[in-house]
Amino acid sequence: DQQVKQNSPSLSVQEGRISILNCDYTNSMFDYFLWYKKYPAEGPTFLISISSIKDKNEDGRFTVFLNKSAKHLSLHIVPSQPGDSAVYFCAASAARGGSEKLVFGKGTKLTVNP
Amino acid sequence: GAGVSQTPSNKVTEKGKYVELRCDPISGHTALYWYRQSLGQGPEFLIYFQGTGAADDSGLPNDRFFAVRPEGSVSTLKIQRTERGDSAVYLCASSSTSYNEQFFGPGTRLTVL
Numbered sequence: 257d258q259q260v261k262q263n264s265p266s267l268s269v270q271e272g273r274i275s276i277l278n279c280d281y282t283n284s285m286f287d288y289f290l291w292y293k294k295y296p297a298e299g300p301t302f303l304i305s306i307s308s309i310k311d312k313n314e315d316g317r318f319t320v321f322l323n324k325s326a327k328h329l330s331l332h333i334v335p336s337q338p339g340d341s342a343v344y345f346c347a348a349s350a351a352r353g354g355s356e357k358l359v360f361g362k363g364t365k366l367t368v369n370p
Numbered sequence: 371g372a373g374v375s376q377t378p379s380n381k382v383t384e385k386g387k388y389v390e391l392r393c394d395p396i397s398g399h400t401a402l403y404w405y406r407q408s409l410g411q412g413p414e415f416l417i418y419f420q421g422t423g424a425a426d427d428s429g430l431p432n433d434r435f436f437a438v439r440p441e442g443s444v445s446t447l448k449i450q451r452t453e454r455g456d457s458a459v460y461l462c463a464s465s466s467t468s469y470n471e472q473f474f475g476p477g478t479r480l481t482v483l
Contacts, residue, residue, distance in 0.1 A: 260412075290471055299374070299461055299474035300413065345412050356401065357426060358472060360412030 259283045260348050262361035270369055275333040277364050279346030282327065286348040290358065291320060291331045294343045303344075304331070336368045372396070374475035376462050382481045383452055391447040391478045395464030402445050403472060404437055405461040413461050419445060452482045 261280045269275045277291075287308040292300035306313040306320045306329070313320050319332045333340055343365050347358040375394040383389050395402050401420055405413035415429040419439045427437075434452075439445040449456055459479050463472035 292474075297476070299463075299476045302471040302473060305471055347412075356418050356420075357403065357415040357429065358405075358413070359415070360405075362410065362412050 257282075258361075259286075260346055260359050260361040262344075262346055262364050264364050265362070266365040266367070268367045268369065269336050271338055272335045275331075275336045275340065275366055275368065277331040277333075277344050277346075277366065279329050279331075279361055280327060281329075281348050283348070283350065283359075284327070285350040286359075288349045288351050289320070289322060289329050290347045290349075291318075292345045292347060292360075293340075294345060294363070300345060333366075336366075338368050338370050341366055341368050374462055374464055374473055376460075376475040376478050378478060379476065380479045380481075382483065384483050385452060385454060387452050387482075389449050389452055389480065391449075391460050391480070393445045393447070393462030393475060395443065395445070395462070396473055397443075399464035399466050399473075400442070401465045401467070401472075402439060403463040403465075404445070404447050405463065407459045407461055407477070416447070416460075449480075452480075454482050456480060457482045 290305040291303040294300045304315050304318045304320050306322050311322050322329045343363045345363045346361040377392045403418050404416040407413045417437050418426040422442045434450045437447045459477040461477045463474045465472045
């Protein structure tokens, strides 16, 4: 039973356009959400996070939106660059409930074409 | 500063053998996590240490898997009687406190023949 779902295995966008990566979750105890980027043969690299008390967090070209009622979050990358091509993982934790572990989705492979 | 390091980067072993995987967290990080990532999947939680003690080991698949962190810094994941299904990338992460992001190492790719 997947608690964090990334339903799009892949996404292709043109350089300069917006990339939107989506993530859904089922566990209402999750209160902290993160996005990681992963290149081949490397560990995941932290990108951006959001606490459940917020609905938006922005860091440069990256913005994460959280819709708690829909149990949905999204990562927006504007403008997209070829170097953004990687696998993006959504992750969630229930830290307030005493669970520090991250639960990951299966990832979305983003390709940004020059 | 140095990030999380893991050794070895690759490990090939035969079915039934014992292996140890090592993780060096970021200096000063009290929390340390082990995850396992199989092909086409996201990382799956194995165990979490806060200091020297295992605060949550609910992700360990069975009693062949064991992890230690005797001095609250370096951790070793130990796998006994390895099976082909244990083949995966084993990732280690550390963080300074709860509600902080976890920083991952490059992983150890374990192949059981």
